[in-house]
Each structure stands twice: as C-alpha cells, then as structure tokens.
Amino acid sequence: MAKIKVENLSKVFGKRPKQAIKMLDQKRSKDDILKETGMTVGVNQASFEVQDGEIFVIMGLSGSGKSTLVRLLNRLINPSAGNVWIDGENLAQMNDQQLREVRRKKMSMVFQKFGLFPFRTILENVEYGLEVQDIEKEKRKEKALTSLELVGLKGYEHQYPDQLSGGMQQRVGLARALANDPEVLLMDEAFSALDPLIRKDMQDELLDLQSTMKKTIIFITHDLDEALRIGDRIALMKDGSIVQIGTPEEILVHPANDYVEKFVEDIDRSKVLTAQHIMKRPETVNMDKHGPRVALERMREEGLSSIFVVDSNRTLKGYITADDASLAKKNDIKHLQEILRNDIPKVDKETPMNDIFNIIHDSPIPVAVIDNSKLVGIIVRGAVIGALASDSEVNLENA
Amino acid sequence: MLNFLHDLLDFIPRIPLASWADTTIDVIKDVFSFIFNPISVYLRAFMEWMVDIIGAVPPIFIILLVALYAFYISGKKFGLAAFSIVGLWLIYNQGLWTQLVQSFTLVLIASLLSVIIGVPFGILMAKNNIAQTIMKPVLDFMQTMPAFVYLIPAAAFFGIGYVPGVFASLIFAVPPTVRLTNLGIRQVSTELVEAADAFGSTPAQKLFKVELPMAKATIMAGINQTIMLVLSMVVIASLIGAPGLGREVTRALQGANVGTGFVAGISIVILAIIVDRFSQGFDGKKKG
Numbered sequence: 092m093a094k095i096k097v098e099n100l101s102k103v104f105g106k107r108p109k110q111a112i113k114m115l116d117q118k119r120s121k122d123d124i125l126k127e128t129g130m131t132v133g134v135n136q137a138s139f140e141v142q143d144g145e146i147f148v149i150m151g152l153s154g155s156g157k158s159t160l161v162r163l164l165n166r167l168i169n170p171s172a173g174n175v176w177i178d179g180e181n182l183a184q185m186n187d188q189q190l191r192e193v194r195r196k197k198m199s200m201v202f203q204k205f206g207l208f209p210f211r212t213i214l215e216n217v218e219y220g221l222e223v224q225d226i227e228k229e230k231r232k233e234k235a236l237t238s239l240e241l242v243g244l245k246g247y248e249h250q251y252p253d254q255l256s257g258g259m260q261q262r263v264g265l266a267r268a269l270a271n272d273p274e275v276l277l278m279d280e281a282f283s284a285l286d287p288l289i290r291k292d293m294q295d296e297l298l299d300l301q302s303t304m305k306k307t308i309i310f311i312t313h314d315l316d317e318a319l320r321i322g323d324r325i326a327l328m329k330d331g332s333i334v335q336i337g338t339p340e341e342i343l344v345h346p347a348n349d350y351v352e353k354f355v356e357d358i359d360r361s362k363v364l365t366a367q368h369i370m371k372r373p374e375t376v377n378m379d380k381h382g383p384r385v386a387l388e389r390m391r392e393e394g395l396s397s398i399f400v401v402d403s404n405r406t407l408k409g410y411i412t413a414d415d416a417s418l419a420k421k422n423d424i425k426h427l428q429e430i431l432r433n434d435i436p437k438v439d440k441e442t443p444m445n446d447i448f449n450i451i452h453d454s455p456i457p458v459a460v461i462d463n464s465k466l467v468g469i470i471v472r473g474a475v476i477g478a479l480a481s482d483s484e485v486n487l488e489n490a
Numbered sequence: 491m492l493n494f495l496h497d498l499l500d501f502i503p504r505i506p507l508a509s510w511a512d513t514t515i516d517v518i519k520d521v522f523s524f525i526f527n528p529i530s531v532y533l534r535a536f537m538e539w540m541v542d543i544i545g546a547v548p549p550i551f552i553i554l555l556v557a558l559y560a561f562y563i564s565g566k567k568f569g570l571a572a573f574s575i576v577g578l579w580l581i582y583n584q585g586l587w588t589q590l591v592q593s594f595t596l597v598l599i600a601s602l603l604s605v606i607i608g609v610p611f612g613i614l615m616a617k618n619n620i621a622q623t624i625m626k627p628v629l630d631f632m633q634t635m636p637a638f639v640y641l642i643p644a645a646a647f648f649g650i651g652y653v654p655g656v657f658a659s660l661i662f663a664v665p666p667t668v669r670l671t672n673l674g675i676r677q678v679s680t681e682l683v684e685a686a687d688a689f690g691s692t693p694a695q696k697l698f699k700v701e702l703p704m705a706k707a708t709i710m711a712g713i714n715q716t717i718m719l720v721l722s723m724v725v726i727a728s729l730i731g732a733p734g735l736g737r738e739v740t741r742a743l744q745g746a747n748v749g750t751g752f753v754a755g756i757s758i759v760i761l762a763i764i765v766d767r768f769s770q771g772f773d774g775k776k777k778g
Contacts, residue, residue: 167684195690206685210703220689222699
C-alpha cells in the first residue's frame, strides 16, 4: 500500500472556493477561473501516490503551486477539495487534535529559509518538536543530540542559529525534522537557499542518510538537476497541475509534453546518463574455452586491436592485445592466461557519464562496464560524445 | 436655497450628547460600584503602603542602587550611572524626595497595570481580525481624546488621590502596548509560524514558545512608550489630587511661582530619563 495517497487535491485562494472547484470539475482552465471569478487556483486536482521509503520530488517553476501542494499535505494550508491519505487515514478530514498528532509523530517539515527560532540554541531548536509533546527534558535532549550527530553538528548544540553558516543552519533544520523520528519528511525547497557546492554536499548527505533511514521523503524543488539527482520519482508541475510523473529517466527520455521537453532541454545530460546508457555489447573471448587463435580470429573479424577476456560466468578477467595474440600463436602458447593483461579501465554500470570522461580519455582501450564483477558492456570514446550530442539515441533499453 | 440649507442644519435640535455621557458614567458608576469601591480602597492602601516602604529606605541606598543598576544595563559605562547619582541627589537636595517616591509609585503601578491589561488585548487583536477591526478605532479614540477628559470619570469612579490618577493614566497610556503587541505578533515571519505549526504546536504553545519571544523587542518598545505616557500623566493626574512631583507643578502654576515650577519640572525630567533608559534595557539586549 502506498504511504501517501493524494486524490484530486485542489486549493483555490479566494472568497468562494466551492464555485471555483465546480469549474475545475468542468475542466475549466486556471486563467478562465481567474477571469470569471477573481479567484486563484493554487493546486488543480493533483493526484499521486508516494511509496514507503521513496524520495518523491515535486518540481516546477515558481508559481507552479508546488509549495502550496506540499503545505496541503500537512495542512499548513487547508485544501479546498480532495483527500490526502496517509497510512489509510484521511488527513483532510481530521480535527485539530488528530492533525497535531500526525504532525508530531508522523510528518516533519524542513523549510527553505530554515525556519529556525533565533532566540533558541541549536539544541533547543532541535528539541522543539519533542518539547511540544511534553517529552521529559532528559529524553528529548538525548534524542536531539543523536539527531544532531546524525547530521554532523555535534558540538554546536549551545550556539545560536545566527552563529552558523547557511549549510549548517539547514542541517539543524534537518536534525529538528528528524528528532521526532517521523515516517514522512516534507522538504520545501530545502536546499535552494544554499550555494551550489554546499547544495551538492547536502544532496549527497541526504541520500546517505536516506540509505539508512528509509524515510518517505517529499522534496520540493525548482531545480531539475537536483530533482534528477535525488528523486526516485519526479512529479512535474505547471500552473497548479501535475503534468507528468515518472522516474528521472522517463521524464528525460519521454517528456510528456512540450512543457516538460522544454524543461528537460537545458539539462546537462552528462549528469543524468550513466555508463549503462552509452555502453555497447562487448566482444569477448572465453578463456575457459578459447585460445590465442580464436582471439586473433575474432579481433580480425571485428577490426579490433584488443579484446576482453571473460570466464564462463562472464566474470571479467582481463584483456589481450592483437600483438600479444599473434606472438603467442607463433610461439605456440595454448592458454590465454599467459598473455592476459590486467590493467583494465573499469566502471560500474551506475557511474555517471561525468565521471567517465577522464577515465576514457586516458585509456588506449575501451572502458569495461561492470555489474557485480560481470562484464556487461564496453564504452568507446565515440559513444560518450554521441550521447552528449544526441536527443534520443541513447540506448536506454540496456537499463 | 442657502436658507434651506441653513434650516437643514438647525432641523435636528441639539443632541444631548453631554447628558448621555453623564448618564452613561452615572450608570457605570452605580452598576460597577461593587468593583470600583474595593479597588479604590485597596489600591489606595497598597500604594500608600508602598510609598511608606520606599520612603523608609534611606535615599542614599536607593541612589546607589539605581546607579549600580544603571551601570549594569548601560553595558558597564559610567554615563547613566553618573547622571542617576547627580539627578537623584538634586531632587533630594531640593526637598522633593517624598514627592519623587509618590510619583514613582504612581508610574510603576499604572505601567504594570497597563502591561497586564495591554499585552493580552494586543494578543487578542493579533489573533482575531474582527477584534482588530473593533479595537483600532477604540485605541485611536483613547489616544486622541485630551488626557484631561479622563480625569472627570476617573474622579467620579474613584474619588480623588492615587487611584483615579492610575485609572486616567491607564486609559491614556495603554494603547501603545496593545498596538505594538499586535504588530509584534503579526510581524513574526510566516515560516516560523509554519514551523511551529508543522511540528504540532497547540495554539498556546505557538504563542508562548514562538510568537511572544519573537515579538519581545517590539512589545518592549510598546511598553517603553506606555511608561513615557504614564510619566506625562503625572502632572495631569495631580489635578485630581494624585500626590507627587506633579502636585508641585500645579501648585507652582496656581501661585505663578516660576522657581518652584522649574525645580519640580526638572525633577520630572530626571525621573523620566532614568525610567526611560531603564525600561529600554528590558528587552535584554545589552548594547556595547
């Protein structure tokens, strides 16, 4: 079952939202409604599901309704219509008491400008969510310290927020959100106020934390790079509506419409595509069966100057060059073992293309692509350049 | 045509606004006398007791204590401390010490009551837009009405002496505290309010743990304004028999006695400066 299920969630800002909701049901556009009634549609019938342990990114430009949408999920803004199910309970129907319980135990939020209380120390800030639950002092201090340690801020607990840099402040924001061990994290443009280098660090750190915590994270951003980097799935928003939901690859390779395509156009493909997208089927010889003659024959057929050597399990053993092979043939060496070379450039199939550039630049032979020490493909120099230039010829079927 | 307009002006006979006000005050006085009378008695007794207590302390102690505190709140600088010593000594030297104690007690009680009443109203105003709509004109009214006017009902409710002085000062001086409490709470950034909500605060937790601490500096500015207004009422309140430095001023006025008036006036200024600096120090941020 999905952790969070959002059904036809809408928000209209104005005096008579019911009227506007009716118009939305009749598929009238946001502009129409504004012109006719003066009301602004913030979120237009959004529906999606978020799985347990998933990082779900909601992306859109400013004014697309993404910040409103995330606030509908914990009802900082009350929805005009629609339902939000969390673990099968409808948040939209809860009374204040029930809602507080969900906010205290199940959902935490991280804010764009950190939302730290300037008159409280770092420790007191992190304790806030526990303090409002009237958890005893010793216990909440212990939890808060654990949480601070998790984000790498041990030793800063008695400082005040304005004594810390932006990146550190946001770590405090994250620690505060993690302190009451929520199942769902809502992150509203959490890294947008940080400078690019810090932002990348924080993204890495979030992914690190996530690999052990397995929270359900809903992450709002306007930055496609960020969305592609951290999202398991991405929802793209425009004018309050969700225009596409999919994995980063689906969105990049099959944009649902012109809007998404335009968005995706500017993306630096080298950050998104990984080794498996640009590799080719490898030519190999099996050292358990083949000798130098077969190897030489195969290289001649394919016009290669070297060939990869695997065993019967397709585990990569090394490579041999054509020169070595013909020498071995002359000297009547039977086993490939004796002329095998081991200095192979290897990359994992998940390696981003960015990191492949240097490896391939220095290498006289193609780069081997490995999955669990098995050879799954090779990358030649031309493929890297080709993938950067092309729009659609990326070999996604390998993925 | 002009005649017609003129007739129109006179068409409605004079509205008996003054007698309505009289009646209102009379009714309030009758209905609430069970509150006003004990307040009048006990508050008066309390304030006289306080004046006696403070008056019993040797002035030199008080002067040194004030100087020490001045030294502390001004960030270990001597200016304010030196001023306090010289100023208070001057008042003592002019034989106005008792009057100073009386005025100080009046200011203290009126200010305390203003804060106790003003801050909750400010909170109500910040939390409730209807309350804000209603209270804004009322506050304007309270502040623009000449302060002398409050003396009349004050005397009607509470007789003469300290208590009507406190009452009149309260009405005149409470608006800044209410307004700035309202403003301070409304100015707390949305994100902090959202953060308080997102972590499951109750409305009371949000108010006491986030909004009031964030609004503290603004509220303190309002309280400072209130105290200054109370001080300005010291002279006016003496017209209905509130004892203190103000009474010296009124007496000097009646006798056209420039010298006495000047000395009493200077004493009030000294008290005002010290109280102002002290109450600015309340917001906890020490300068320097």
